[in-house]
Amino acid sequence: MASHLPIVQFEDKIMKTVEDNAVVVIIGETGSGKSTQLSQMLHRRGYTKSGIVAVTQPRRVAAVSVARRVAQELGVTLGEEVGYAIRFEDRTSDLTRIKYLTDGVLLRESLSNPELNQYSVIILDEAHERSLNTDILLGLVKRLVKVRASKLKVLITSATLDGEKVSEFFSDCPVLNVPGKLYPVEIMYSEESPKSYIESSLRTAMANVANIYIYYIGNDSDVFFESFLLNTSETPHIPNIHVREPEGDVLIFMTGQDDIEKLVSKLEDRVQGLEEGSCMDAIILPLHGSLPPELQVRVFSPPPPNCRRFIVATNIAETSLTVDGVVYVIDSGYVKQRQYNPSTGMYSLDIVQISKVQANQRAGRAGRTRPGKCYRLYSSEAYEEEFLDVTVPEIQRSSLAGSVLYLKSLDLPDIDILKFDFLDPPSFESLEDALKQLHLIDAIDDTGLITRVGQTMAELPLEPSLSRTLMEANENGCLSQALTVAAMLSAETTLLAAQSGKSNEKKRKHPPPDLPDGSGWGDHVQLLQIFEQWDQNDFDIGWCKDNGLQVRGMMFVKDVRRQLSQLMQKIAKGSLNVRTNERYKERQRGYKNLRKALCVGYANKLAERMVQHNGYRTIGFKPQLVQVHPSSTLKTDEDGMFPNYIVYHELIATSRPFMRNVCAVEMAWVSPILKKLEKLDIDKLSGGSGRSIREESEKKVTSLPKKEEAVAGVPDDRESRIQAARDRFLARKGKK
């Protein structure tokens, strides 16, 4: 059946260890079969008699596909003995003994059943990816093991570099290693880090020897450098894969859409310049998240004979999508990562060095079908000395308002959020920021206790600002509209139809004239109007296409809205049906109520316009000068000025700090928030224990040697490393 999988030989040892220990860490490399086999072994050994075996996955597709395979191997119908649960889709039944689910779903389940009594075993799979949800589950599960004594078994699968740390976290529980089923991958390092990883990737993939003469004529030093190296016979760091290496596809890791498009066009140019018959044909395929699905699936169809594919991808190819046929990997060593700064409340999207775990994951992509090669565009010294062992966990890069509210809502007597046992604790500042934000939106009182409003908010699968908006909208009679806005914002990035290439550039600058404009109040109102119009068009798919909206995204909005409506049903005061009022005056009154509810919900995301110009200053954080994103539909008055106060959905620094998705609010609604801010006492909010913990944690940090700090992921050190990496990156990219 699955006897070819390496893990099967270890069954006795694994099961003996599980029997003797409450928690076991399993280090299983790619292809070991851990995701499909562990649950079946436990089933065979009778662990499914006393409860269900739960296996969490960070991604929906993984939960579904692994469940499907296990059902097949056991010869049962999916949804019976073996099932899965993801958002909007619960394919389990009373018969279910093995259940695959996303970590988010398990977290939601523990809200209604904090001890997760239905499960006899919980397997946290892919824990090394360190998703926000997995990290919270790790803390909860650690507590559960104590609470449920010997009745619960926990298995955690992770990566080599992380295993010991997880084991320490669980009182030095045993760590078992299971080999993977990857073919050997030869790793090649560059001698030094390149000035430009686009150029360097290009050279590695397809150096153009025919152009040497032309290059010599140019006097640009970089160009000369390239020709010099090409002309030397011992140049292992310019491997010229396409010309020198036997068949097999090439996967190139870039950081984002921009770089991908640049490299794709350069590669295409080189393919044009190749001498007829000198080597095999080549197809260049971009692969990134904002590519429409029909273009993404192109990477799954095999190339025509005598043709090599070059897949230029973002991180999406690191874990989410597996491309068959890849034998060569080119790794830039960088990734685009979102980080949150709790003192400014701002997110930024930075290009940072990947971790060793990521580098190895990328390399592994070359060895799935036969021995492969990985070309690292950085030196082995950089890998050893600069790269972090493990990716900085999401919990240290995100706003924690939602997670803190969730933990508070569990109301576990023995858990204090500020002392919560995290594998990698977030900074104290970040926790304080979360408490402050939660207090501003009435989710916790001034002593840090969760309020009734907060309790209901936690039950909604939304970020706190939106949950609070729904609560308030329910009070002032615009819940239906607020539900729509919340659902639209949940899908926002997948809403607009993807633009491919530059031909659509013009279309984007002139959006279809019949899409509503938010009546000048901003983007929330516009999102509401768009959905209402779709409703008036009987949720017609053609209507979406005509208006440049992604059908998938809009269907998702409908799903989310339905789910939220169901959750709100119990407390709803008015109708939850989408219904647009035909009369202008009543519509305006509806918008006013909605904006008012948004102002209450987004009290933690408020900005005040500067006196003389259209820049805004954030309120409630270390003040930042920020701008309304140019894509916003917010209107200026007859003097060309924006409203005095707005709330924003997100603050993100790209080329500059921008507020994305804003809504005009009124001074009268803002005043109570300002008063609340004046009275805010952070030490009281953190239950009085704040100061002592802060001092303790500061002491801890200063007493550690520098190298240890980096390993422990201490934020200050991390930031300087990120900054250093960014400086190096910018210097290489040659941004003058």
Add this chain to the structure above:
DNA sequence: GAGCACTGC
């Protein structure tokens, strides 16, 4: 006047 990596409830 800008453009966002990837997930998930």
